[in-house]
Amino acid sequence: MTLYRNPATALPYGSLYARIGGSVKTLTQLYCRASGRNLPLLSQIRDGSIAMLYNSSYQPAYLADNLRTSLVNAGKTGVLEFSDFSATSLGNILTTRQILLVPPPAAGDLFGMLDGAARQQLINFVNRGGHLLTFANSPGTLSLLNLFALGASDGVNTPPFSRNPAIAAPFNAASLPPALQNCNHTWSARFSGAATASSWQYLYLDASGLSQVASFVIGGGRVSYLGYSWEHGGFADWETVLRELLNA
Incomplete structure (x- = not known):
C-alpha cells in the first residue's frame, strides 16, 4: 500500500x-x-536494510535525489534517510541497518565534523557486518574511506573504465557491464592500504590501473567505493554496478 x-x-x-x-x-x-x-x-x-546519510548543509540535494531514483530502479523503495551524524543518531540507526549509503559531500567538511565516538559507530557498523557505500572521491569521501585504513587518495581518472577480468564471488561478472560510462563527475582512486582488508576486489579499473569501483571486506562487513558522484543521474551501467554492490 x-x-x-x-x-x-x-x-x-x-x-x-x-x-x-x-x-x-x-x-x-x-x-x-x-x-x-x-x-x-x-x-x-522502507526497505528494512538500507539507510542513507543526507545532510543538506554538506551534500547537494540533487545528488540525493538522483540516488533515490537509482535505488527505486534497483527495487529498493522507502530507504531510511537521516541527517544527524552524531554518535547517538548513528548508533540508533545503524544497529538495525545492513547498508549505509553516503552521497559525496560537496560543501564543508562533513567527515571532519564527526567526533571520535561517531567515527567509532561507523567502524563498529562495518565490523559487525554492515556495508558502507561511498560515492566519488571528494576529500570528505576519502576521509571516510580512510577510517578503515585503506590509504585512499585521489586518482588521475583516465578512461576507459573497464571491468576487471578477475572479478570473483560475491560479485557476478556476467551481470556487470564490460565498461562504465565516463562523464565530468567520475573519479578513480588509489588504495595504498588495501592490504588492511581481509580481502578486496577492484571491480573496474581505469586505463592507468587505478580503481573506478572497489570493494573491501573489513571485519565482518564491507566498504565499497563507486567512482561516480551521481551528478548526472543514474546511467544504466552505473546503476547495474550499484545494484550488484547492494546485493553483495
Missing part, C-alpha cells in the same frame, strides 16, 4: 510522523489489529 499527496504523487519516506513518548518521530510501520493479530497496513514504507 502506498500513500499519495495527490492522485499523481506518492508520499516519500519521511513524510509520516507521530508523537511518541513526548517527541515527534518518523513512522516506520503502521499496523491494525484484526482477529487478535497485528496486520501491517503499510508494508513498503
